[in-house]
Amino acid sequence: MLPRVVVHNEMSLDARLDGLDVDMGRFYALAGTWHEDCTLVGSETILAAMPDIGSVEPSDAASGGPAGQQTDEASSAGPLLAVVDSRGRLPGLARLRGQPYWRDVIALCSESTPREHVDRLEADGVECVQAGAPRVDLRRVLEYLADRHQVRVVRVDAGGSLVGVLLREGLVDEVSVAVEPRLVGGESHRWLVRAPDAEPDDVVQLSLREVERFEDGMLWLRYDVADR
Numbered sequence: 001m002l003p004r005v006v007v008h009n010e011m012s013l014d015a016r017l018d019g020l021d022v023d024m025g026r027f028y029a030l031a032g033t034w035h036e037d038c039t040l041v042g043s044e045t046i047l048a049a050m051p052d053i054g055s056v057e058p059s060d061a062a063s064g065g066p067a068g069q070q071t072d073e074a075s076s077a078g079p080l081l082a083v084v085d086s087r088g089r090l091p092g093l094a095r096l097r098g099q100p101y102w103r104d105v106i107a108l109c110s111e112s113t114p115r116e117h118v119d120r121l122e123a124d125g126v127e128c129v130q131a132g133a134p135r136v137d138l139r140r141v142l143e144y145l146a147d148r149h150q151v152r153v154v155r156v157d158a159g160g161s162l163v164g165v166l167l168r169e170g171l172v173d174e175v176s177v178a179v180e181p182r183l184v185g186g187e188s189h190r191w192l193v194r195a196p197d198a199e200p201d202d203v204v205q206l207s208l209r210e211v212e213r214f215e216d217g218m219l220w221l222r223y224d225v226a227d228r
Helices: 024-032 043-049 072-076 093-098 114-123 138-149 160-168
Strands: 004-011 038-042 082-084 103-111 125-128 153-156 176-177 205-214 219-225
Touching: 004 160, 024 093, 024 114, 024 153, 024 176, 038 043, 038 160, 043 082, 043 160, 082 138, 093 103, 103 138, 114 125, 153 160
Parallel strands: 004 153, 004 176, 038 082, 038 153, 082 103, 103 125
Antiparallel strands: 176 219, 205 219
């Protein structure tokens, strides 16, 4: 059985994920609504927040503890962190196991991911799941997370490319967006959803579940995916 998958992000009125003024405390307070068992992210999101994870060399800024070793706090609470990384861009992923935000880290790779990358992760104690080629088969890894780790709710904290694939494959149950009262404009690859090869039949119908307005003009919109 597939877990419930919720996309949660903050954007401008023109659906940009950059050029924002995010109140991180509020953002993650809203994210706590779902009490997820697993946070699903892409390699781009990890590299944007913690570029040193793209290096084999340890970094004090990126490391919350020894590679391959969890703190007591991390091991006893919090969701799993599942990272989609078919190209093997995050050789330092083990360092995230020491962070207090997640109880453990799992690498989601494809059958085309370089073997040396998979071997490095496994040597560092990081569970590595390989499914699909050349890209990660997201349906299979979600099934694995549900069966192996009893994951029932997944919150997607990722950019538009991963969200676009999840939507196209019919894996998203709910879309949550905090809409800031601003228009960013310009050209960017950082949109809420990126699906440059989408066809008319790929349009996803949503059903409005809830609207909340904040004093600074931000709107929090929650939608169910209508055909799920």
